[in-house]
Amino acid sequence: MFETRSRSAKIVLQVLVTLMVLPFLFPLVVMVQGxxxxxxxxxxxAVLSRPELPLFFRNSALISIATILLVYACTMLAAFAFSKLHIRGKEVYFWLILAALTLPEVILLTPLFSTTLQLGLYNTYWSVILPLAALQIPFTVLLTRSFMNGIPDGLIEAARIDGANTLRAFWHIVLPLTRPIAAAIIVLTFIGAWNNFLLPLVFLQSPDTQTITLLPTxxxxxxxxxxxxxxxxxxxxALPIVIAYLLLQRLFERGLAAGAIK
Known part of the structure; x- marks a missing residue:
């Protein structure tokens, strides 16, 4: 880890970090002041007295929780397969998944709208949950695969020698070791699901299914x-996101750093 020992270096580093934070902090200060x-x-x-507020919070919580569970399950299984299993052409599939990172959400609106209508999912939670999860999974798989590459293959081989199959090795060995990156996935997915405005605006027309991000409208x-x-x-x-980050800050930073470096 990079460390500064001299006083002048610490001052320069503090000034530099402060200048980097100001562009992100200034809009938040203006928002609170306004x-x-x-x-x-x-x-x-006036905001807290809106009768729709509890319903919107519940809808956002349901969508966020379902998205987190779906992203977590798909990410862990996919990252484990890409990192530890011998699958023909897995690198091709991995890069195809990463190619999805290049697709903006706005471009996907028309095909997603047509698909939800054909499947009868329009104006349901799933019309938002499934696209949100699909948009999050490529990036979370990238982070988690890098993290799992740092888990020694010998642990899995030892489990197989002791009689455990691949699924048991994944459940009892790999998953407990991925808690830091799991915290990062949970926080990132929660932020993306809770803050999303475009998908609920397009796919949730009934007030009974709308989310908290539509409250300002x-x-x-x-x-x-x-x-x-x-x-x-x-x-x-924004308050639930701040609280979630503060509760998982240490694990989130460890997991994000490990997933980016390993």
Whole structure:
């Protein structure tokens, strides 16, 4: 790990890190300040008094949890296969999965809309869960495969000598060792699922299925555009993500670093 010993080097590094953080911190400060403009905390009272808020939170939680479970299961199985199993042409399949990272979400809207209509999934949770998971999996597989490459093959071979099959070796040896990268996957997937605005806007038309990211739109209309309440709604929407990151910060940073380096 890089360390600085001299006082001048520490000062330069601190100034550099501060300058790098400011572009990301400034919009957050402006958002919080704007949410307190006008009637102050009354903006938050107006947001929290919306009758749709508990339903939107529940819908976002259900979609996020289902997406996390789907991404976690597919990522671990795929990364294990790409890293530890002998499969003909697996590198070709791996690069085909990575090619999906080049496809923007907006370009996929039309084929996804047509597919959800044909499958009868339109205006259901699955119309958002499945695309969200599919968009997250290529990147999480890339990270997890790099992490699993650092697990010695000898552990799996020893398990096979003791009579364990591939599935038992995966369940009892590989999964317990992947907890740091699992935390990174959970946080990244949660952020992507909770913050997604475009897919719920297009595929969830019923108020009973809409998510928390659509809450600010209730304060924007033809004759109303209350930006202070929009910003307050944005702050309320972001709080669960901040809390989740703080709870999993240490594991998230370990897993992300290990998945990128190994």
């Amino acid at each position: 949410s307190l403009a006008g009637i102050g905390w009354g903006n938050y009272e 209730f304060f924007i209309g033809q004759f109303n555009n209350d930006q202070t309440k929009v910003l307050a709604a944005a702050v309320v929407t």
